[in-house]
Amino acid sequence: xxxxxxxxxDREIIICVPSYRRPNRVDTLKYLPHIRIYIDESEAxxxxxxxxxxxxxVMPKGVQGNICRVxxxxxxxxxxxxxxxxxxxxxxxxxxxxxxxHKLENEEEVLRFIKKYSILAEDWGIKFWGIxxxxxxxxxxxxxxxxxxSYVASPFGVHLGHNIRYDERLSLKEDYxxxxxxxxxxxxxxxxxxFFYVVKQMEQEGGCSVYRNVEEEKRQLQxxxxxxxxxxxxxxxxxxxxxxxxxxxKRFDVNPILQIPIKGI
Numbered sequence: 532x533x534x535x536x537x538x539x540x541d542r543e544i545i546i547c548v549p550s551y552r553r554p555n556r557v558d559t560l561k562y563l564p565h566i567r568i569y570i571d572e573s574e575a576x577x578x579x580x581x582x583x584x585x586x587x588x589v590m591p592k593g594v595q596g597n598i599c600r601v602x603x604x605x606x607x608x609x610x611x612x613x614x615x616x617x618x619x620x621x622x623x624x625x626x627x628x629x630x631x632x633h634k635l636e637n638e639e640e641v642l643r644f645i646k647k648y649s650i651l652a653e654d655w656g657i658k659f660w661g662i663x664x665x666x667x668x669x670x671x672x673x674x675x676x677x678x679x680x681s682y683v684a685s686p687f688g689v690h691l692g693h694n695i696r697y698d699e700r701l702s703l704k705e706d707y708x709x710x711x712x713x714x715x716x717x718x719x720x721x722x723x724x725x726f727f728y729v730v731k732q733m734e735q736e737g738g739c740s741v742y743r744n745v746e747e748e749k750r751q752l753q754x755x756x757x758x759x760x761x762x763x764x765x766x767x768x769x770x771x772x773x774x775x776x777x778x779x780x781k782r783f784d785v786n787p788i789l790q791i792p793i794k795g796i
Contacts, residue, residue: 542613542692544645549601550619554578558731559621560585563638566617569605571595598685599697599705606690615645618686620731624662627671627725644726649689652721658693659683659713660721666729678722680795682710687728693717698758704751707787711759714793748785755787763790 546566548559554577559566567586570578575589588608594600605616624635624644635641652660661683663670685706695713697705713720756764767784 542611544613544615544642544649545609546615546617546641546645547605547609548617548619549598549605550578551595551598551601553619555581557582557585557619559617559619562621562623563617563641565638568619569601597699597702599699599702602685602705603696603699606696610692613645613649613692614690616685616688616690618728618730621686622729622731624687624726624728625666626727627668632666632668645689648721648723649691652689652691655719655721657719657721658691658717659688659695660691660723661688662723663725663727666727670724670727672724675796676724678724678796679719680714680791680793681720681722682707682789682791683720683722685709686730701751701755701758703748703785704755704787707764707789708755708758711763711789711791714791718793719795752785752787763792764788765790 546563548557548566548568550557550568550570552574554574557568557578560568560582564584565586567588568578568582569588569590571594572589572592575587578585578587590601590604594604602616606614624641626633626635635644648660652658657679664682664684664686683706688706693713695709695716698708698712701708710720752764752766756766758764765788767786767788
């Protein structure tokens with residue numbers, strides 16, 4: 532934990548990690564040993580046995596099983612703090628510089644990073660910020676270091692105190708909906724395009740994979756589109772590998788395309 536030195540941002544930074552059915556696989560602890568882990572009361576003993584030195588917050592029955600409820604619980608549990616919510620399978624944060632990939636090597640560097648860009652966000656009147664969703668160098672736009680209307684995914688996001696909460700009906704599409712909610716109300720977010728995260732996401736059991744399947748993905752995509760409209764939420768159904776050909780191949784992509792109707796970077 533660290534205190535922001537700027538007088539009008541004299542708030543504690545706390546890194547919070549939701550974890551569910553992964554009592555022996557909280558990989559983020561290897562990288563950030565002082566995170567606060569939010570777990571279900573039924574799993575508390577097993578988590579504590581495997582990680583006796585970790586900082587756990589035990590949530591009451593009925594919160595886990597829906598990542599939106601957990602994220603809302605974390606935000607409501609820390610109303611006066613600057614809250615970074617990070618996935619429990621975070622390997623590292625990285626960035627591109629001088630034609631090479633670099634890592635934030637330890638927790639101290641990560642905290643300095645959060646502090647720096649939280650001050651920038653506050654200076655710009657922004658209450659939520661994040662980073663690139665893909666480590667591929669081609670996704671880094673060198674001449675556009677910051678975006679103000681772009682999608683920020685849930686594995687890493689920093690909340691500076693706001694009134695937006697996750698829609699519990701969209702527990703597999705919560706970050707898409709959250710971004711649309713936030714921009715609809717506050718008109719801008721901050722995405723730092725130079726930095727990115729590396730996580731496992733769909734590669735392991737537990738977490739959202741407990742209730743993720745193809746039918747539920749499709750149902751929530753339809754619900755997200757119904758909530759925001761077809762002009763804002765679009766589905767990517769063409770194979771990118773053959774999109775230039777006349778015989779385009781239909782496919783199913785769990786990730787929608789957002790056409791955010793706000794002018795800006």
